Amino acid sequence: MAEESHRKSIVEDVFIPKELLTTAKFNSPWELARWEQSLPDNNRISLPEPRTSSNRPLSLSALRSVARPKSAIRSRGRSDPPAFQGTFDYFEKPATFEPPSPIPEKGITPVQNAVLSAQPPSKTSSQTISSEQSHLQEVYEKAKLRGVAIQRKHWVRLLFEYTIYAFLVLFVYFVLVGMPLWKGAVWWLYYVVRTKFVIQGGYAIIIGLAALYAFCPLMILFEKDPPAPESETESPDLENNISKVKSTALLIPCYKSASIVGATLEAALKIFPKENIFVIANGNSKTPLDNTEEVCKPYGVNHLWVPIGSKIVAQFVGCYAAKDFENAVLIDDDCLLPPNFPIVSDRLKNNVKCIGYTIKSVGPNSSKGTFCQQAQDLEYKMSGIQRAFFGKFGSATFPHGAISLWNIEFLKQTFHEHPGFSVSEDWFFGDACRRLGGRITMCSQVFVETETPASVFWSGSGGSRGGFGEMTIFQQRFKRWNFFFVVGVYYDLKYILTSWKLGWWEFGAKLCVFQEVYETLIYLFAPFILPISFIVRPSFCGMLLGVTIAMYILNVIIFNEIHLRLKKERVDWKVLLFYYTFYKIALTVVNVFSCYWSLYKYARYFAQRHPKVIEDRDAVEVILSLEKESNSRRTSVEDDVIPLDGALGRGVGRKLTLTKVQAGKRKMTEESEKGGWV
Numbered sequence: 001m002a003e004e005s006h007r008k009s010i011v012e013d014v015f016i017p018k019e020l021l022t023t024a025k026f027n028s029p030w031e032l033a034r035w036e037q038s039l040p041d042n043n044r045i046s047l048p049e050p051r052t053s054s055n056r057p058l059s060l061s062a063l064r065s066v067a068r069p070k071s072a073i074r075s076r077g078r079s080d081p082p083a084f085q086g087t088f089d090y091f092e093k094p095a096t097f098e099p100p101s102p103i104p105e106k107g108i109t110p111v112q113n114a115v116l117s118a119q120p121p122s123k124t125s126s127q128t129i130s131s132e133q134s135h136l137q138e139v140y141e142k143a144k145l146r147g148v149a150i151q152r153k154h155w156v157r158l159l160f161e162y163t164i165y166a167f168l169v170l171f172v173y174f175v176l177v178g179m180p181l182w183k184g185a186v187w188w189l190y191y192v193v194r195t196k197f198v199i200q201g202g203y204a205i206i207i208g209l210a211a212l213y214a215f216c217p218l219m220i221l222f223e224k225d226p227p228a229p230e231s232e233t234e235s236p237d238l239e240n241n242i243s244k245v246k247s248t249a250l251l252i253p254c255y256k257s258a259s260i261v262g263a264t265l266e267a268a269l270k271i272f273p274k275e276n277i278f279v280i281a282n283g284n285s286k287t288p289l290d291n292t293e294e295v296c297k298p299y300g301v302n303h304l305w306v307p308i309g310s311k312i313v314a315q316f317v318g319c320y321a322a323k324d325f326e327n328a329v330l331i332d333d334d335c336l337l338p339p340n341f342p343i344v345s346d347r348l349k350n351n352v353k354c355i356g357y358t359i360k361s362v363g364p365n366s367s368k369g370t371f372c373q374q375a376q377d378l379e380y381k382m383s384g385i386q387r388a389f390f391g392k393f394g395s396a397t398f399p400h401g402a403i404s405l406w407n408i409e410f411l412k413q414t415f416h417e418h419p420g421f422s423v424s425e426d427w428f429f430g431d432a433c434r435r436l437g438g439r440i441t442m443c444s445q446v447f448v449e450t451e452t453p454a455s456v457f458w459s460g461s462g463g464s465r466g467g468f469g470e471m472t473i474f475q476q477r478f479k480r481w482n483f484f485f486v487v488g489v490y491y492d493l494k495y496i497l498t499s500w501k502l503g504w505w506e507f508g509a510k511l512c513v514f515q516e517v518y519e520t521l522i523y524l525f526a527p528f529i530l531p532i533s534f535i536v537r538p539s540f541c542g543m544l545l546g547v548t549i550a551m552y553i554l555n556v557i558i559f560n561e562i563h564l565r566l567k568k569e570r571v572d573w574k575v576l577l578f579y580y581t582f583y584k585i586a587l588t589v590v591n592v593f594s595c596y597w598s599l600y601k602y603a604r605y606f607a608q609r610h611p612k613v614i615e616d617r618d619a620v621e622v623i624l625s626l627e628k629e630s631n632s633r634r635t636s637v638e639d640d641v642i643p644l645d646g647a648l649g650r651g652v653g654r655k656l657t658l659t660k661v662q663a664g665k666r667k668m669t670e671e672s673e674k675g676g677w678v
Contacts, residue, residue, distance in 0.1 A: 136620070136623060136624050136627055137624065139614065139620055140617070140620045140621060140624050142615070143611070143614070143615050143616060143617040143619075143620045143621075144617050146611055146615040146617075147611060147615070147616070147617040150609040150611055151609075152607070152608065152609060157607040157608055158607075160603070160606075160607040161603045161604050161607040162603075164602065164603035164606075164607075165600075165603055168599065168600065168603075186528060189528055189529075189532060190532045190535070190536075193529075193532050193533060193536055194532075194536050203541075203544045206522070207544070207547070207548060207551070209518060210548070210551070211551060213386075213515050213518075214551070214552065214555045215555060216389065217382075217385045217386040217388070217389035217390075218385070218555070218558055218559060218562075218563070219389070220385070220388060220389050220392065221562075221563060221566060222358070222384075222385065222388070222444040222445075222563060222566065222567050223443070223444045223445040224445065225340065225445060225446065225567070226340045226341075226342045226445050226446065227340060228339065228340045245271065245272050245273070245276060245343050246276075247325055247326040247327055247345065248272075248276065248325060248326070248327045248328065248329060248343055248345055248405075249276050249277075249278060249318075249322035249325040249327070249328045249329070249408070250268055250271075250272045250276055250277045250278065250328070250329050250331065251278050251280060251315060251318035251319075251322060251328050251329070251330050251331070252264065252265075252268075252277070252278065252279045252280065252331055252332075252333055253280050253282065253311045253314035253315055253318065253330075253332075253333070254279055254280065254281040254282070254292055254314075254333045255281070255282060255283060255289075255309065255311070255333075256283070256289050256290050256292075257281070257290075257292055257333040257334075258290040258291045258292045258294075258295050260333055260334050260451075261279065261292055261295055261296070261333050262295050262299075263336060264331070264333055264334065264335060264336060265277065265279070265295075265296065265299045265301060266299075267336040267337045267338075267339075268331075268337050269299060269301075270337070270339050271337050271339075271341050271343070274299060274300040274301045275300075275301075275302070276322075276325070277299075277301040277302060278301070278302045278303075278304065278318050278321055278322055279292065279296050279301055279302065279303045279304070280304045280306055280314040280315070280317055280318045280321070281293070281303065281304065281305050281306070281314075282305070282306040282307075282308060282309055282310065282311070282313065282314040283307070283308075283309045284307070284308065284309040285307060285309075286307055287305075288305050293305065302321070304317065304318075304321060304626075306622055307622075308618050308619060308622065310422045310619075311422065311425060312418070312420070312421075312422055312425040312613055313422075313613060313616070313618075313619045313622070315330060315425075316415055316613045316619055316623070317619075317622050317623060317626060318330075319408055319411055319412050319415075320412075320623050320626055320627070321626060322408065323408060325408060326345070326407065326408060327345045327348060327405060327406065327407055327408060328405070328406050328408050328411065329343070329403065329404070329405050329406075330403065330404050330405075330406065331402065331403045331448075332401070332402045332403070332450060334450055334451045335359075335402050335403055335448055335449065335450050336362075336366065336448070336449040336450075337448060338446050338447075338448065338449075340446060341446055341448070342443060342445050342446065343405070344405065344443045344445075345405065347441065347443070348405070348406075348407050351437055351438060351439050351502060351503075351505070352438070352439045352440075352441055353406065353407050353410040353433055353436075353438030353439065353440075354399055354404055354405065354406050354407075354410075354411075354429075354430075354433050354438060354439075354440045354441075355399070355404065355405040355406075355440070355441055355442065355443050356387060356391075356396060356398075356399025356400050356403070356404050356405075356440060356441070356442045356443070357399075357400065357403045357404070357405070357442070357443050357444075357446070357448050358380075358381065358384030358385075358387075358388070358400075358442065358443070358444045358446070358447050358448070359380050359384065359400050359402050359403065359447060359448045359449070359450050360377050360380055360381060360447035360448070360449055360450070360569070361373050361374070361376035361377035361379075361380050361450065361451075361452040362377070362449045362450070362451055362452070363451065363454065364451065366449055368572075369452070369454065370454045370455065371574070371575050371579045372452075372453070372454060372455050372456055372473065372579075372583065373452050373453075373454060374571055374572060374575045374579075375575055375579055375580050375583040376452045376453075376473070377452075377571060378556060378559075378560070378571045378575070378576070378580060379584075380400075381447065381559075381563075381564060381569065382556070382559055383400075384400075384442065384444060384447075385444070385559070385563060387399075387400075387440075387442045388441075388442040388444045390508060390509070390511070390512035391439070391440060391441035391442045392441070393505075393508035394439070394502070394505045394506065394507060394508020394509035394510070394511065394512060395434055395438075395439040395440045395441070395502060395505060395508065395509035395512065396430070396440040396441065396442060396512060397427070397430050397431075397434075397440070397512050397513055397515075397516060398426055398427050398428075398429060398430020398431070398433075398440065399426065399429075399430065399440055399442075400426070401425070401426030401427075402448065402450045403448050403450075404426075404429075405443075410433075410436070410438060413436055414429055414432040414433055414436065415612065415613045415614050416612065416614050417432035417435055417436055418432045418612060418613060419610065419612060420610050420611055420612040420613050420615070420616060421484070421610055423480055423483050423484065424480070424481070424483060424484045424488075427484065427488065428484075428491075431491050431492075431495060434495060434499060434501075434502065434509060434513075435495065435499050435501070436501070437501030437502060439502060439505055439509070447567075447569060452473075453471055453472050453473045453475070453476055454471060454472075455471070455472050455473070456472060456473045456474060456583065456586055456587075457472055457473075457474050457586075458472065459471040459472050473587070473590070474590060477587070477590055477591070477594065478590055478593070478594045478597065482590075482591055482594035482595065482598065483594075483598050483601070484598070485520050485523065485591070485594065485595050485598065486520065486524070486595055486598055486599060486602075487598075487602070488516060488520065489516075489517050489520050489521070492513050492514070492516050492517045493517065495510075495513055496510050496513055496514065496517075520595065523588075523591050523592045523595045524595055524596075526588075526592050527592060527596075549581060549585075552581075552584065553577075553580075553581060556576060556580060557576065560576055
């Protein structure tokens with residue numbers, strides 16, 4: 001009897017034909033709702049969602065839901081509620097709703113009633129949430145086991161590190177030098193160049209390949225500029241933009257960015273509604289390292305604090321925070337989106353899964369900056385046309401780390417392929433994308449501004465740029481950008497030899513990837529080949545070196561006077577002729593030494609094994625915390641009455657602070673805090 005008293009219907013377990021149910025009539029929608037709740041699950045009546053002039057559902061339970069892209073609704077089904085409840089604005093603007101049609105005096109059919117009734121929370125929704133949580137919990141448990149499995153004891157790490165040091169020393173002496181025991185590889189290289197090697201032919205091959213990679217990209221032009229706003233002072237028309245950006249989130253990983261993120265948000269809000277923007281501040285601390293959250297509040301954007309100091313983990317968390325969106329734009333904290341920034345998500349089709357944007361270097365307050373910053377501007381733009389060229393005929397190696405557009409579901413897949421290195425994470429995103437069968441193309445309609453170091457070697461500034469705070473190119477590239485040059489050869493050769501998921505596009509993609517291998521090998525052999533060549537044939541090698549420099553000067557002149565002139569982005573002649581050449585020579589020297597320095601640093605870096613992000617216990621724990629908090633907020637929103645004036649959350653920054661992961665689990669050395677790699 002006790003069991004029967006809990007039943008809502010004496011026919012709870014009896015199958016009732018749907019044809020019989022549809023003959024029932026009710027005098028009010030609430031009668032239908034109570035009656036429907038008493039029915040068995042296999043006969044719930046599911047009806048299409050009604051449309052109004054404002055394209056919003058009439059039921060109060062639906063009004064409590066966060067607005068989602070229609071594509072996401074179609075893919076997830078009506079009963080799947082938004083997963084990031086409570087952190088968005090509930091309405092894009094103060095909402096106006098049409099009253100439902102009056103209920104006829106006569107009895108109405110269940111179909112008519114269902115349109116007018118408030119739908120109770122769906123069991124399918126709760127089942128989906130539970131399934132997601134259980135999946136994440138399973139991933140978390142595997143990550144814990146993986147974390148234990150890959151841990152090396154302290155003495156093992158020391159043994160590994162000093163074994164590598166010993167191997168390098170032995171290799172240098174016994175393989176390269178050899179004297180007086182035997183003649184080493186350097187002596188034999190000198191012998192081959194002096195007696196067997198035709199220097200003219202060797203340099204012809206090297207210069208020919210360099211010319212091929214330098215001049216072929218000049219065969220295409222940048223895309224035409226998108227339409228500009230009618231006036232620079234006009235306020236953003238979000239209703240207009242929402243048709244383009246409604247399915248796209250903007251993810252901004254930040255590290256000590258309070259001083260610069262405000263300008264980034266001001267520019268972004270001219271393109272994106274505030275509920276689409278996610279600022280993911282991170283650092284190895286339970287509490288924020290600066291007042292980035294306070295800076296974000298006036299803008300009304302979403303703010304998350306992630307207690308793990310890693311850009312790739314911040315991007316990982318951002319993917320799940322914005323999982324109700326179809327696509328995501330990833331930008332750095334110092335990138336200023338132009339007012340006519342195009343969201344080219346329509347290009348993400350077939351096997352195109354990532355789109356990079358061309359970028360430009362600027363100084364403080366969007367100025368041209370120093371000669372060094374203008375030289376970087378020319379370098380970045382040339383890199384953009386090269387990536388656009390290879391993206392058109394195959395795939396670029398990777399998008400610029402400063403900004404890229406991804407399909408979110410595919411981006412999540414790349415975390416399973418990404419090795420999890422926190423250095424050069426954008427390069428490994430490109431490698432993972434191509435391995436998974438995704439092409440990387442470029443949008444060259446606009447140049448996105450990013451502030452760059454003001455000098456090559458020395459700077460009087462105090463590191464106010466935010467992020468890693470690097471004020472010189474030497475610190476930026478020697479310590480981070482070039483760290484995986486040598487290891488990258490292994491990944492590039494592995495891709496060239498084993499990956500064929502892009503079909504015919506692979507030939508263009510592999511040609512682009514081979515360029516990286518070719519450049520790295522030149523950096524590695526340059527300290528041996530150049531001195532030996534100058535010893536054997538000094539006058540001829542000096543002449544060829546001059547020809548090589550002249551070729552690159554001609555290349556940048558053509559690029560500046562044709563391509564950049566058409567985009568009205570020309571670089572000053574003083575920079576082009578008197579600074580850029582010496583700048584590139586200095587960078588070549590930095591690249592050569594950084595390759596050998598990284599070989600030394602690999603001993604300590606790889607002494608500790610690095611899990612993938614999806615295998616990182618701390619990172620998965622953050623996602624699990626995010627899901628639990630999102631679900632708890634969803635429950636509280638469903639239980640509360642939401643004011644229909646749309647005032648809730650407007651103008652107030654929304655946040656989700658994830659502090660459940662103990663900050664002490666990870667330790668960053670003083671060098672890594674300053675932008676190093678250890």
